[in-house]
Amino acid sequence: MSESKRASEDGDPSKAGAESNVEPFPARSGPWAEGLFARYSFGRAVDEMFERPGVPLPHASALYARLAELSSDELARRQAQVEHAFLTQGITFTVYGEGQETERIFPTDLVPRLITAADWDRLERGLTQRIAALNLFLGDIYGEGKVLRDGIVPADLILGSKNYLRAMRGLKVPHGTYVSICGSDLVRCEDGNFAVLEDNLRVPSGVSYMLANRAVVKRAFPNIFRELNVRPIDHYGRALLATLRAMAPPRAERPRIALLTPGVFNSAYFEHAFLARQMGIELVEGRDLAVHDNVLYMRTTSGLARVDVIYRRIDDDFIDPLRFRRDSMLGVPGIVNAYRAGNVTIANALGTGVADDKAVYAFVPALIKYYLGEEAIIPNVETYLCRRPAERDYVLANLDKLVVKAVGESGGYGMLVGPHATKAQREEFHARVSAHPDSYIAQPTLALSTAPCFVEDGIEPRHVDLRPFILTGRETVIVPGGLTRVALRRGSLVVNSSQGGGSKDTWVLGT
Amino acid sequence: MHYSVHHVTRFRYSAPIRESLVETRLRPQADELQRLNGFHLTTHPRAQLFTYADDFGNTVYHFDIPGEHQELTIDASSKVDVDRPPTLPEALAPDAWEALRSDATKAQHFELLCPSTIAKDGEALEAFLKETGLEPHACPLATVRDLNETLYRSFTYESGTTRVDSPIEVAIASRKGVCQDFAHVMIAILRDWGIPARYVSGYVCHRPDAILDRSAPDQSHAWVEAFLPGIGWVGFDPTNDCLAEERHIRIAYGRDYADAPPTRGVFKGDAQSELAVAVTVTPSEAPRLATPFLRVLSAAKVAEAASPVTARLRSQSAQQQQQ
Known part of the structure; x- marks a missing residue:
């Protein structure tokens, strides 16, 4: 089959x-x-x-x-x-x-x-730098707003974003860490160097595949795996648990941590169950939790148990029907108030999506410079912001060469790969970009690096x-x-x- | 003016429910034109109250009732002192429109210039503007005054035709509605014209001649504040065709109703809910302190006690070396 x-x-x-x-x-x-x-x-x-x-x-x-x-x-x-x-x-x-x-x-x-040790070293430094800048940026736009006043990022891009959550204004998060778990997409370009294509700051997924792939592939090549001195990754669960523990409110000496899943119908439910098991923490759905007197509790067979950290795998909008979508059946009423009061930490913080917007992405190297005074170690992919008239005109004239992406979408939806698109698809995007330039960005078609893959009866590059x-x-x-x-x-x-x-x-x- | 406000909200459920969580925006604002001399909130069933300031600076009280209940009453009483705002000029400075269009205004009031969920422009609003001939004047103040009056004339006050969070199209189509609807229509138009506008929830003390006020006297009220260069936020009440001055008691601000509802709650259980509200706003005397039953506990005489302190202050000041 x-x-x-x-x-x-x-x-x-x-x-x-x-x-x-x-x-x-x-x-x-x-x-x-x-x-x-x-x-x-x-x-x-x-x-x-x-x-x-x-x-x-x-x-x-x-x-x-x-x-x-x-x-x-x-x-x-x-x-x-x-x-x-x-x-x-x-x-x-x-x-x-x-x-x-x-x-x-x-x-x-x-x-x-x-991946060579030298490449990894650079990636590690570059990603650490990038997440530091992104966390400072989130703290700024939900706090003082200096970056907007200084005109580094246009205020309307942030304040007008549907992912900007007013509820997060003035809310303090432990260690200023908004994004505890980030999955950044990197590509190796024609010059052989890695570049960041996208940051995923909301609920990045896929880490269970990283771990599952390792478990099965190292069995397929046991000798060469040993010979190459491959660095282990199986401590990911422990590292994640330590990260979530570090995010607990200071009051909690032995914090109770729970993973909040939307449930079995979610595409990543397997991963939620997998990670909860790896960390030895509770896997809960919204209905398993309740807020009483501004404190979050989990219902257990022996009564209510206080919860200190929530690793949430549900969207901002759905997390609290008292604050956001009233029709949400997945969230926990009152959790945002408990969060604001510092009685529970939600990781990733709410409202992080405003910083992984495809238009905000274009500003990340400037943010690294602004907050850290450093040049970005890993560059961005060149990005045209259609909100700028000159760049929009360039994009419209070169739809056959560019990849066009909708700003608010993720997961490869709402995207045009110019060179591979039909004329009708390009015309459709021409109309869409002309009508809503703010909602689109474009990037050159990248020659992503290829790696050998086993297909049918041979090995081909993909x-x-x-x-x-x-x-x-x-x-x-x-x-x-x-x-x-x-x-x-x-x-x-x-x-x-x-x-x-x-x-x-x-x-x-x-x- | 001094006011006593009593605001009772009662929810009744068709079947027992549990885990009610409620947020209230019932505490009047305290600022330079409105002094809050007292605020008291109680709930039945009893609950532990918590409070925070939301992103508009509104004071939110919230609580939860975990056990089963079929009725929930929230009783808020306030004592408020409202001053009359400075009289408005005949017209604003000639460059007022430029000031509104400046980047500084746009950056400062970005969200109050953008359409919001309820107060947003659309075809119905455009048709309404065309039909009534409404358009901006040379002076933003005259513009808002005219708009306030036109809305008053164009709509009939009638409750039951809209809901608190109805999109403005509903009221525009029927030309009927209540204070929230008129406020939302006015906000949408002001923002469309580039004047920052915010929704205000609160109370209005009715004029003795009741014919002049259309809003229901026993409910909370809603109106609009427009940001005018050189003056700041100015309240307009399109329901009652007047400015919001010392008869208006402000509670909460927002982009529209959704940011400033008096109560917002969720509960667990399969039940229909019935909401009942009673509001009384009574002009009162300036608050007095009750003194008759004070019992003197410490007998130190004020005049004598003061002198050693003064002496010590003088002696210590004298000792300070000056280089």
């Missing part, structure tokens, strides 16, 4: 060339020409394994050698094992579409993606990104790894799981 599914996701190879920007590399000779890598092609994108055709990067040579030893059948067997492991563990996600929902296994590719998970309580901790997302369709640049993406295990190499 998995074989046929895999084949259908790849699409018809005979047609794929038309929409692909990956040019086949013509020269082939020696062992490279035959076997697994026979169809490995190179385009303008950087490859995560090869320096040039047949020549692996130094850190990848051992893995390449190991792969080259294996037959296609052997790889298929191991791939099947990996998929079976996911199926039996129930690691699935839900795809939302127009009126229909589908439950799918998250496709995992067998071949791990390698575009990948990287989502590391950044934990911040009193200080910032990043588990060395992340979720490498793969655009499984040949030539496709869209890696979102909701848009037919898959994932890979990510091996950060030790020094």
